[in-house]
Amino acid sequence: MTHLLFVVFCFLIDEVLMILFPNSYLVDTLMFIPNLGFCAMILTVRKFNLIDTCLFAFGCGMIYDFCFANTFLIYAIVYTLVACLLHLWSKHMTDTLIESLILAIVTIFVKDLLIYFYMSFQRMTEMSLTLWAERYELLTLLANAILAMVIVYLIRIKDDYLEMKARRIRKGEKVEWFRLKSKE
Numbered sequence: 001m002t003h004l005l006f007v008v009f010c011f012l013i014d015e016v017l018m019i020l021f022p023n024s025y026l027v028d029t030l031m032f033i034p035n036l037g038f039c040a041m042i043l044t045v046r047k048f049n050l051i052d053t054c055l056f057a058f059g060c061g062m063i064y065d066f067c068f069a070n071t072f073l074i075y076a077i078v079y080t081l082v083a084c085l086l087h088l089w090s091k092h093m094t095d096t097l098i099e100s101l102i103l104a105i106v107t108i109f110v111k112d113l114l115i116y117f118y119m120s121f122q123r124m125t126e127m128s129l130t131l132w133a134e135r136y137e138l139l140t141l142l143a144n145a146i147l148a149m150v151i152v153y154l155i156r157i158k159d160d161y162l163e164m165k166a167r168r169i170r171k172g173e174k175v176e177w178f179r180l181k182s183k184e
Contacts, residue, residue, distance in 0.1 A: 003044045006158055007060055010151065011037030015068060030139040037064065038079070038111060039104040039144065039151045045083055046090040046103070057083030078114045082107050097152060104148040105141055112137055 017034040041060045045053040061076030069075055086107060093099050116132050119125040127135075 002158065002162060003056070004059070006154075007037055007040045007044060008063065010040035011060075011064060011068065013037075029135070031136045032139045032143050033112075033136075034147060035108050035111075035140070035144050036147055036151055038108060039148050040155065041079065042082070042086055042104060042107045043100060043151060043155045046086055046093075050084070050087050053083045053087050054080050074115070074118060078111055078118070081114065082111050085110065097149075100152045100155075101145065101148050104151065105145055108144055109137065109141060112140065 014034045014037050017036070021032055021034075023029075023031045023033070037060070041057060045056050048056060057079040058076050061079030062073075064075045064079070065071050065073060086103070089103070093103065116125070116127075116129070116136075120127075125132075
């Protein structure tokens with residue numbers, strides 16, 4: 001539950017950033033789309049098993065679809081595909097700051113690329129791949145690289161808090177076990 005609340009909080013920060021930095025959809029301007037919620041989801045699910053990863057990603061995609069993007073199942077499917085790829089990649093990665101940042105940026109690129117291919121396939125955009133990379137993806141990746149550092153830091157704080165909470169629970173269970181054992 002804590003993981004979901006954290007990701008939803010990051011999606012809300014995304015919306016605040018979208019209000020503070022509005023985008024123009026003209027072809028000659030650069031666009032910035034914040035992906036804090038997506039980064040939080042990716043960095044959270046990398047420690048889950050495959051089923052939990054897919055379900056959590058699908059749920060986050062549904063939240064994003066219905067609450068923010070006003071689409072139906074596009075982001076849910078894309079988030080699930082990226083989470084499955086992440087599950088394969090994360091077996092070969094450690095939990096360092098640099099690898100977490102690279103993972104966040106690469107998964108943002110893969111997500112946006114899948115959305116671009118879907119939009120091109122559905123003829124929702126006439127933009128070429130190079131124009132998309134120049135106008136849409138460049139500023140999005142650069143700005144999200146900075147924001148991903150904040151998310152990595154917050155994820156580590158959240159994980160430390162959850163670990164301390166689990167230790168307290170285990171310690172309480174151990175004390176209770178000794179108390180029950182001494183009564184015998």
